[in-house]
Amino acid sequence: MTTEVERRTVLKGFTLGLFGLGSVASLGSLLEVLTFPNGQKVALARGVILVDKSLCSGCRICEMVCANFNSGGRNSASLSRILLEKDYLRGDYQPKVCHQCADPPCLKACPVTALQVDRQKGTYARVIDERACIGCQKCVEACQQFFRPSRPRFDVQKHRTVKCHLCFGDPQCVKFCPLGVLRVERSERGLLVGYPVIKED
């Protein structure tokens, strides 16, 4: 009985998510590339991580696997590109993922164009070129205006900002989440997600 209920909850969560994305995808066909007033074009991301927080047990494996995988074995929640916001007393656990925004505030804020769209790996994720980043944290400030805590994070030891790049197309947090809280949504036509569709979370 219990498993039935749980599966139903899972499916319901996913269906609702898909429903929302359905409308997004249809819009996406019209708007595969957003053009900004300054003439810069940003292709829509072709993958995004979705969260069903009702299943989350708050174990923080997502954070640890992210830091371990992406920061050369420096394990720390402060280096994780996925953030688990936990209210322990109310028992409210919220994994906060980078939405790979359609109109990414972080990307537009970068003064040295270190923030780019990853066409090479085909994920079209918004990524930071580590060699170009100067650690000014303008992207952190830009993201913070809409999403708290900021999804790009500052690596104090290396004086660089880091952010979610969908692990070259195979997000490790999704792979390691033991409860199936996270999943990847993919679309070759691009997904109209994050800002400006969602303006805060």
Add this chain to the structure above:
Amino acid sequence: MKTPHGGWTGKILRVDLTTRKISEASTFDYVPKFLGGRGLGAKICWDEVPPEVGAFDPENRLIFATGPLQGTLAPTSGRFMVLGKSPQSAPTESFCRSGVGGHWAPELKWAGYDALIIQGKSSNPVYLWITDQKAEILDATRLWGLDTYQTQQMIWKLHGNKTRVMVIGKAGENRSRIACILTDTGDASGQGGFGGVMGSKNLKAIAVRGTGTVNVARPKELMEITHHVQRLFARKSLQSNPYEPDEKGFKTNIWGGGYGRGSLSLLPGELLDLCHDPSSGYSQTPDGCFACPVSCRSRVKGTDVTSGVAFCAQSYMYLESMVHQPEKGYSKITWQAAKLGDLLGINAYELMAIIPWLSDCYREKLITEEDTGLPLNEIGSWNFITKLLHQIANREGFGDVLAEGGQRAAAKLGGKAEKLSRMYYPRAGKFAGFREHWVYLGGFPTGYAVPPLALMWALDNRDAMVSHSYISMLWGAAFAVGQNALTAVPEKIFPLLKPVMKAAYGSEEAAEFFRPDGKSLNWKWTAPVVKRYHEHSLLKDSYILCDILFPYLFNANSADHVGDVTLESRIYCAVTGMEMSPEESYSKGETLCTLERALAVRDGRRRQDDTLHDLYFEKEDAGGRKYRREDLERSKSEYYRLMGWDAKTGIPAKPTLQRLGLNEVAEGLEKRGLIGSSS
């Protein structure tokens, strides 16, 4: 010796509350020889806490020790150990350890410390604030007297809600010997009574927030092994497509609850019914300790219950309420009782002995409602439990006696009351005071005798918490053949256990813990099995990994059910970049086990203290078999011989200590005349 590439952060923080001096020492003075956790704490206690120091003396050390794996991805690495001289150990205060899960340990590592040693006594209430490479002693006058949740809320207001806090409640403040140190909503250092030690130092809380990193030497290898462990312990989907969760047909081997359901889901009743009704506003969901793929604990939310997390000891604390109100089963009262214990900071496991013992005493007319001021004729009611818990926490009236722990209270009452308590406190001798794990030392709730468990109970310096994983194996096998907790029959699981025991302990016969005639117990393999088991336990508690999952003996999902006892050491190698062969790991476990023994010996423990009360030899188990005292004694002799301890006294022999590289321990014992200088 070259410094390891990963794992340890390299610093131990020492706080003297008397002089308010805060200093740092290098972890590498102790590791990798003593690994961390239980081994590290035992070594510090050996150096700094002689037998003359009482548990509540300022000179006693309160040690919070993490191991090399904390703060990393390593599966189930959210744990740490609290160690020191225990006030709960009865009648002699002695060295003890207590493991804690939750999310406190990684914060300490990220703040830059492997361990925290607290000594001295503050003149006024204080709390400790540790963050990124520094520590401060701050005034806690306004926190004193608050419950554990309120204290944490106040500290979160001051230092941010990412701070993790170890905190004591009223019971700890009043130096109860059964007080726990709680973190978040339900993880606690319960057994050992270290809450009372913290209270005796006038220390209300330890708040930690770290933003640093813990380096892993071989990150890719760690991810591989983590994925492997997840596949063994967690959902089946990991074996197929990670993006398509499918849990059908997957058998869990987790003791005390199916995967992803939480331990409370085993207890039907009012509360679970409410949680299953989506419109009720109640919910029961699995909750994980840091980096744990299993999430066996229950997180309960509801409109008129105290929200929070509970694992077995808390969930099962007040089962009397189910007898009191059978129509409700596990009710809101049962849950609220557990949470009230947490709020006041009382060790739930000890209450599981005190409440039934009071009930027994009342039935035998040894105590009355007038003497105790407790509504004893309604044990199981909310009225009874609130009165009892508040009395204990505040040390009012009869609660003052109970706050000393069940065994000390029983000794004070004496006579028949003392005799009745023996059912709950199995170990005889001068180093007891810890409650039994269900019937017949915990092998089967249906009451079957299992010789290795009896030996583990006789030898341990607290309750035989180490037996958890052994019991996971027995239960896992029972579940695998379709038995449940109430129908378990040991004969049926022997065929499953044979290859398992062969792989872990080298003998198929070790699986048969009674003889083919079914009349007498088979003690033949008890000592070697327990020795190897202790080695595994010490390793697991020093790396620090979960008690219930490691050592991984039984695999519910493979054809031969053989587990993998090398997992812990492989995780250790990946994190630290050091090598640890199985032989070396066993020798390390043996070293640490002998060190703990030496500590107990220095406190006065001898062979005659490693025994159980007569009661445990008189009673027949559910299969009509008995533990026999002479069998236990023979196994003890064999165990001592295998460990290289003196069989007459149970004291580690000098050549053994020297072989294991514990020369300073040998000298210490020699100075006290406990081992001959010539031997």
